[in-house]
Amino acid sequence: MVRAALATGTSLVLTGAVVAHAYFLKHQFYPTVVYLTKSSPSMAVLYIQAFVLVFLLGKLMRKVFFGQLRAAEMEHLIERSWYAVTETCLAFTVFRDDFSPRFVALFTLLLFLKCFHWLAEDRVDFVNLFYYKDIIYCF
Numbered sequence: 001m002v003r004a005a006l007a008t009g010t011s012l013v014l015t016g017a018v019v020a021h022a023y024f025l026k027h028q029f030y031p032t033v034v035y036l037t038k039s040s041p042s043m044a045v046l047y048i049q050a051f052v053l054v055f056l057l058g059k060l061m062r063k064v065f066f067g068q069l070r071a072a073e074m075e076h077l078i079e080r081s082w083y084a085v086t087e088t089c090l091a092f093t094v095f096r097d098d099f100s101p102r103f104v105a106l107f108t109l110l111l112f113l114k115c116f117h118w119l120a121e122d123r124v125d126f127v128n129l130f131y132y133k134d135i136i137y138c139f
Contacts, residue, residue, distance in 0.1 A: 008052055015049040018042050054108055058115075066119055073122045080118050084111060 019032075022042065026032045036042045062069070069077070088107060092099065 004055075008056065011045075011049045011052045014045045018045045054112075058112060061112075061116070062119070065116070066123065069119070070126070073119060073126075076122055077115060077118055081111070081115060084114055 018041075019036070022032045022035045022039075026035055036046065066073075088111070095103070
């Protein structure tokens with residue numbers, strides 16, 4: 001929890017510094033945005049900020065839709081995520097010419113949908129296990 005707060009705070013401070021530097025350098029909105037998008041270090045900081053925001057959004061959505069996760073659900077999620085990320089990174093080699101921020105955003109959306117699908121599948125299996133266990137116990 002402390003590491004996540006530290007990473008969030010650090011990325012927020014870095015993003016603020018990069019945007020402020022660009023604005024004080026260019027003094028107008030449009031040239032500032034052009035500078036931010038053309039500068040590789042600025043884009044790296046903005047990508048890190050986007051990653052942190054997506055991570056926090058995922059944690060929030062997980063809390064809203066699933067509440068507290070059981071240890072087995074978390075273990076299944078981590079195991080499946082490693083395989084999905086590895087498989088997708090191998091697929092990136094095929095699409096390396098089309099690699100863009102839009103492509104990364106769609107990949108992130110795909111990974112989110114997969115994770116929530118796996119969590120829902122684990123919850124349904126857990127509920128069915130207790131349901132069938134009670135039916136068998138009644139007989």
